[in-house]
Amino acid sequence: MQTDGLEHQYLALSKRDREEMMAFLGIETVDTLFSDVPMVSHFEDAALNRSPAEEPEVYREVRDLSKRNLTCADAPCFLPGSPRIHYIPAAVQVLAGRGEFLTSYTPYQPEISQGVLQALFEYQSMVSELTALDVVNASHYTYGTSLGEAALMAHRTNSRRKIVVCGAVDPERLEVLRTYASGKSLIIKETPFDASSGRVNLEAALSEIDQDTSLVYLESPNYFGIVDEQAPELSQEAHSKGALFCQGFDLVSLALYAPPGELGADIAVGEGVGYPPMYGGPSLGVFATRKEYVRNIPGRLVGMTSDAHGKRGYVITLQTREQHIRREKATSNITTNSAVLAIACAVYLSLLGYSGLRRVALKVHENALLAAQELAKVPGARLRLSGHFYQDFVMTLPYEDDRISRSLAGHGILGPLPLPAFYGLPHSWLFGTNELMTHEHLERLMTAIREAGTP
Amino acid sequence: MRYSQAVYSHSQEVNEPLIIELGSGTEGVQEASDIPERMKRRGVPNLPCVPEITVVRHYTRLSQMNFGVDTGTYPLGSCTMKYNPKLNDELASLEGFSMLHPKQEESTAQGALELLWRLETFLKELTGMDAVTLEPAAGSQGELTGMLITKAYFRERGETGRRKVLIPDTAHGSNFASANMAGFEVVTIPSRNGELDPGIVSRYLGTDTAAFMITVPNTLGIFESNILTINRMVHDAGALAYFDGANMNALLGRVKPGDLGFDIAHLNTHKTFSTPHGGGGPGAGPVCVKKFLEVYLPVPRLRRKEDGSLYWQHHLPRSVGRVREGYGNFGVLLRAYAYMRRLGLEGLSQVSRDAVLISNYAAKRLSQRYLLPFPEKPRKHEFVVSAKGTGKRALEIAKGILEYGHAPTVYFPQIVEEALMVEFTETETKREIDEYTDALLELPGRDLSASPGSTSVSKLDEAGAARRPVLSWRELGVGSK
Numbered sequence: 044m045q046t047d048g049l050e051h052q053y054l055a056l057s058k059r060d061r062e063e064m065m066a067f068l069g070i071e072t073v074d075t076l077f078s079d080v081p082m083v084s085h086f087e088d089a090a091l092n093r094s095p096a097e098e099p100e101v102y103r104e105v106r107d108l109s110k111r112n113l114t115c116a117d118a119p120c121f122l123p124g125s126p127r128i129h130y131i132p133a134a135v136q137v138l139a140g141r142g143e144f145l146t147s148y149t150p151y152q153p154e155i156s157q158g159v160l161q162a163l164f165e166y167q168s169m170v171s172e173l174t175a176l177d178v179v180n181a182s183h184y185t186y187g188t189s190l191g192e193a194a195l196m197a198h199r200t201n202s203r204r205k206i207v208v209c210g211a212v213d214p215e216r217l218e219v220l221r222t223y224a225s226g227k228s229l230i231i232k233e234t235p236f237d238a239s240s241g242r243v244n245l246e247a248a249l250s251e252i253d254q255d256t257s258l259v260y261l262e263s264p265n266y267f268g269i270v271d272e273q274a275p276e277l278s279q280e281a282h283s284k285g286a287l288f289c290q291g292f293d294l295v296s297l298a299l300y301a302p303p304g305e306l307g308a309d310i311a312v313g314e315g316v317g318y319p320p321m322y323g324g325p326s327l328g329v330f331a332t333r334k335e336y337v338r339n340i341p342g343r344l345v346g347m348t349s350d351a352h353g354k355r356g357y358v359i360t361l362q363t364r365e366q367h368i369r370r371e372k373a374t375s376n377i378t379t380n381s382a383v384l385a386i387a388c389a390v391y392l393s394l395l396g397y398s399g400l401r402r403v404a405l406k407v408h409e410n411a412l413l414a415a416q417e418l419a420k421v422p423g424a425r426l427r428l429s430g431h432f433y434q435d436f437v438m439t440l441p442y443e444d445d446r447i448s449r450s451l452a453g454h455g456i457l458g459p460l461p462l463p464a465f466y467g468l469p470h471s472w473l474f475g476t477n478e479l480m481t482h483e484h485l486e487r488l489m490t491a492i493r494e495a496g497t498p
Numbered sequence: 499m500r501y502s503q504a505v506y507s508h509s510q511e512v513n514e515p516l517i518i519e520l521g522s523g524t525e526g527v528q529e530a531s532d533i534p535e536r537m538k539r540r541g542v543p544n545l546p547c548v549p550e551i552t553v554v555r556h557y558t559r560l561s562q563m564n565f566g567v568d569t570g571t572y573p574l575g576s577c578t579m580k581y582n583p584k585l586n587d588e589l590a591s592l593e594g595f596s597m598l599h600p601k602q603e604e605s606t607a608q609g610a611l612e613l614l615w616r617l618e619t620f621l622k623e624l625t626g627m628d629a630v631t632l633e634p635a636a637g638s639q640g641e642l643t644g645m646l647i648t649k650a651y652f653r654e655r656g657e658t659g660r661r662k663v664l665i666p667d668t669a670h671g672s673n674f675a676s677a678n679m680a681g682f683e684v685v686t687i688p689s690r691n692g693e694l695d696p697g698i699v700s701r702y703l704g705t706d707t708a709a710f711m712i713t714v715p716n717t718l719g720i721f722e723s724n725i726l727t728i729n730r731m732v733h734d735a736g737a738l739a740y741f742d743g744a745n746m747n748a749l750l751g752r753v754k755p756g757d758l759g760f761d762i763a764h765l766n767t768h769k770t771f772s773t774p775h776g777g778g779g780p781g782a783g784p785v786c787v788k789k790f791l792e793v794y795l796p797v798p799r800l801r802r803k804e805d806g807s808l809y810w811q812h813h814l815p816r817s818v819g820r821v822r823e824g825y826g827n828f829g830v831l832l833r834a835y836a837y838m839r840r841l842g843l844e845g846l847s848q849v850s851r852d853a854v855l856i857s858n859y860a861a862k863r864l865s866q867r868y869l870l871p872f873p874e875k876p877r878k879h880e881f882v883v884s885a886k887g888t889g890k891r892a893l894e895i896a897k898g899i900l901e902y903g904h905a906p907t908v909y910f911p912q913i914v915e916e917a918l919m920v921e922f923t924e925t926e927t928k929r930e931i932d933e934y935t936d937a938l939l940e941l942p943g944r945d946l947s948a949s950p951g952s953t954s955v956s957k958l959d960e961a962g963a964a965r966r967p968v969l970s971w972r973e974l975g976v977g978s979k
Contacts, residue, residue: 049848053583053841053925056852060928064859073851076858076876077752079723084754086843090623095845098585101836109594111609116597125823134554142568143561146582149778154953155900158564159777162557165517168970172543178969184635187823218820226646226680272537299530300537322610323600323824324635325780337967343778348963355512356955360963366675371684376675379636379768383776390557393517396547398525405530431534457602
């Protein structure tokens with residue numbers, strides 16, 4: 044039997060406090076309060092240490108584990124796709140990590156939570172500006188879960204079941220979409236990409252859009268890194284058949300490229316910026332839509348209002364869509380989201396502004412062009428797809444995949460990734476770049492690739 | 499013990515302006531030559547253009563207009579707003595974790611995988627389950643995952659007639675929504691005397707029941723004392739028993755959901771295992787299952803090779819599929835791991851003992867003035883009192899208490915009128931609990947018409963906000979284009 048004598052920094056009661064409380068309740072032992080629990084389980088020491096561990100011990104143990112990893116801060120990183128690596132100004136973590144933000148709950152009591160609410164309102168506003176869509180919710184878990192929710196929202200809007208996925212979509216994201224779609228038995232139809240440009244095969248995609256289509260989805264930049272200018276044709280066809288059009292986007296790239304709202308998107312999904320990759324999570328799923336769909340949107344929304352004295356204030360609004368009020372009729376089950384990452388994203392965008400964001404996007408693009416150009420100098424290597432790329436690109440390399448992999452690993456380089464055989468582009472590699480690529484990184488990459496070709 | 503927020507008042511109407519009102523525009527933009535005209539962005543987005551100090555002051559001021567566990571008592575029911583140890587944040591900021599990319603080869607991320615493996619072992623032990631997925635990004639995504647597992651299980655068995663999920667009327671709204679998202683029909687089960695009654699439950703169970711989703715202890719803070727009988731009935735009906743772990747803080751190190759007969763259990767690391775709530779997120783919602791359901795867990799699954807190295811298995815044909823990209827909210831999960839390591843089993847079981855002791859202590863103190871339903875039953879980690887009969891409404895009490903700290907959850911669960919749902923957690927000191935409960939005892943006797951008076955804004959017009967939604971600064975026409 045436990046004596047309730049344990050003192051620990053994470054436990055605020057002293058032994059004496061416990062005794063006083065038990066005396067107030069007229070009980071001899073805390074076990075009395077568990078009298079209605081029909082059993083006491085047996086716990087194995089082997090699984091979890093029995094005694095508490097001191098802070099230095101845990102710090103050392105976990106830090107030692109961190110040392111066993113190779114990071115994209117140390118290694119040249121040519122990994123494509125999500126999560127995108129960008130430099131995060133020091134002020135972002137300092138501000139978004141402030142305890143008043145980080146240790147608060149969902150701001151259901153708005154008067155005491157204006158800080159989180161205003162920061163989220165600013166996040167919504169900035170993403171609305173960048174996407175050219177009116178309504179941005181206060182976040183989802185990831186890009187892919189935003190996409191899954193988009194499919195469910197389209198189904199709620201038009202009661203149809205068919206989702207047309209156009210061209211090359213990130214395969215992990217597609218898997219997430221399938222999982223979200225499975226609950227409501229939505230049907231996913233994939234249409235082919237054009238093997239020479241990497242864009243959507245427009246004819247094939249258009250012919251798949253019909254009266255049963257609920258949502259048409261295009262990713263741009265797509266899985267191959269190609270910015271696909273055919274969004275207007277796809278959205279037009281979707282609308283003419285009564286379907287919604289959703290575009291997957293890259294937030295930083297929107298400093299350079301036409302935003303989804305101007306290309307006919309009803310919904311736009313993507314990921315945020317301003318937080319570290321953290322082995323893929325937590326992440327920030329961005330979700331934007333047109334105002335006409337606001338009552339069907341999943342997730343939390345922050346709105347502006349005023350207080351009893353006419354002072355400006357912010358609240359969570361249109362809550363009757365949400366699970367805590369509408370239960371099974373809610374537009375989503377989401378409650379915990381990625382709020383503090385949305386705050387980090389707002390801080391990041393505030394620090395950079397449009398000019399700064401554009402500088403980052405230009406540098407990303409410039410580095411992609413530079414890397415592609417250098418790689419094309421390897422005899423037999425060529426840029427595989429002719430479509431316009433922004434950050435990622437596909438190169439065909441003239442050596443055995445295994446040799447390249449081994450050589451890259453030997454030089455301590457992360458990425459690129461060989462395209463799965465499924466795509467029918469043999470010996471093709473998907474490269475990703477970012478604004479942090481240096482000449483030294485690129486030289487190391489070139490050395491590794493050349494060595495793969497040396498017997 | 500009174501709380502007043504630090505507020506900069508820019509004007510009579512505005513405290514801290516929007517960041518866009520502090521400076522907007524551009525510094526002149528470079529052209530990107532190779533982008534085809536048709537693809538180029540034409541309009542300039544209305545983003546802030548301010549020096550770094552302005553951003554720092556702006557968000558620092560906003561943070562000061564916000565209340566967190568670091569600020570004071572935050573006794574939201576079922577939210578388990580416990581102290582978030584700083585060690586955990588420090589560990590999450592180590593570059594060896596924060597700068598890991600999920601698409602790296604497993605061989606370059608063995609430290610991270612080892613941590614996840616150990617965490618899986620801890621969670622299996624604490625829940626009494628055989629297998630766990632760390633993928634779900636939040637409790638409600640864990641619920642959805644659990645429901646999809648249920649669906650896959652019955653589909654494989656050819657029992658497609660099991661369309662219904664039973665959920666008690668005391669449950670969190672997300673249970674209903676998650677079951678619906680997975681394609682189930684939801685049936686609400688009434689409780690009796692604050693608990694599930696086997697007699698009532700039996701009337702709803704049948705060959706069309708897929709699962710019974712139960713939160714234990716329930717949201718009244720009462721342990722379902724008939725849970726063994728009920729889970730037996732659920733199994734006899736051929737259905738699965740689902741444990742919502744939102745209130746696991748009451749059971750840590752004492753009883754395993756697996757031992758109570760549950761087949762599936764989700765946990766909330768941001769409640770039970772001290773990871774910060776972040777103003778709404780992120781969290782993590784691991785799902786633990788009994789052996790016979792393991793094959794349905796989402797991909798990827800963490801596996802160990804004979805040489806001891808860890809890897810991800812991606813292709814499992816019977817799995818419900820992938821619920822999110824990557825490998826779970828690693829930055830959250832590692833905090834939960836560090837928390838469990840710091841406490842050990844002994845510490846974790848003291849957590850639940852203290853949380854329960856505090857809850858009963860505070861409930862008894864408050865029952866001097868508030869109605870405590872079912873007073874003969876002991877509470878677990880939380881309790882609900884009713885403001886009915888105090889002369890004040892729960893909402894008035896909630897707004898009044900903001901001058902002392904954060905409010906409890908109000909008007910939930912719906913089965914108690916004028917409900918105030920209180921959960922202090924084991925990380926509140928006796929002094930703070932006494933001060934806070936003293937304040938709650940005083941409040942009904944005070945004039946609360948102007949409350950809250952010491953927060954950055956007074957009572958906000960929520961109805962107006964919903965009638966005419968203003969959801970971005972685009973709609974205000976602020977800043978310069």
